[in-house]
Amino acid sequence: MILQGEVTHGLGQASFWVEKIERAFKEKTGIEKLFPGTLNINLEKPYKLGDSETIIYKEEFDATQDVFVKPCKIYNYQAYMVRASKNESGDGDHPFTTIEIISDINLRDKFKLKDGDRVLIYV
Numbered sequence: 001m002i003l004q005g006e007v008t009h010g011l012g013q014a015s016f017w018v019e020k021i022e023r024a025f026k027e028k029t030g031i032e033k034l035f036p037g038t039l040n041i042n043l044e045k046p047y048k049l050g051d052s053e054t055i056i057y058k059e060e061f062d063a064t065q066d067v068f069v070k071p072c073k074i075y076n077y078q079a080y081m082v083r084a085s086k087n088e089s090g091d092g093d094h095p096f097t098t099i100e101i102i103s104d105i106n107l108r109d110k111f112k113l114k115d116g117d118r119v120l121i122y123v
Contacts, residue, residue: 005043024060038100046096079103
């Protein structure tokens with residue numbers, strides 16, 4: 001499946017949460033070190049991660065929400081879509097048309113992305 005959307009800015013809270021989930025994320029995916037932030041994409045169509053293979057449970061990182069994780073590729077680079085359970089249920093800060101992508105690198109820098117750039121996400 002291919003998702004299409006535009007790069008956008010986030011709420012500025014991702015670095016805090018990325019640091020909190022890093023240990024559990026490593027245990028579940030094998031990724032050693034995460035870039036402390038996410039790449040936010042406004043999708044053309046709503047998308048739910050409901051059938052996520054990986055869930056980082058709130059107890060694993062002392063939080064109030066689980067985090068759904070789904071592998072993806074952007075520019076043929078391995079990454080992961082992540083969404084907090086409130087957002088996945090429709091009760092959070094982001095609509096289903098917003099997805100956050102996490103990786104071991106700064107995706108904006110690596111691919112010279114700026115707000116408004118169109119991207120393809122391979123799921």
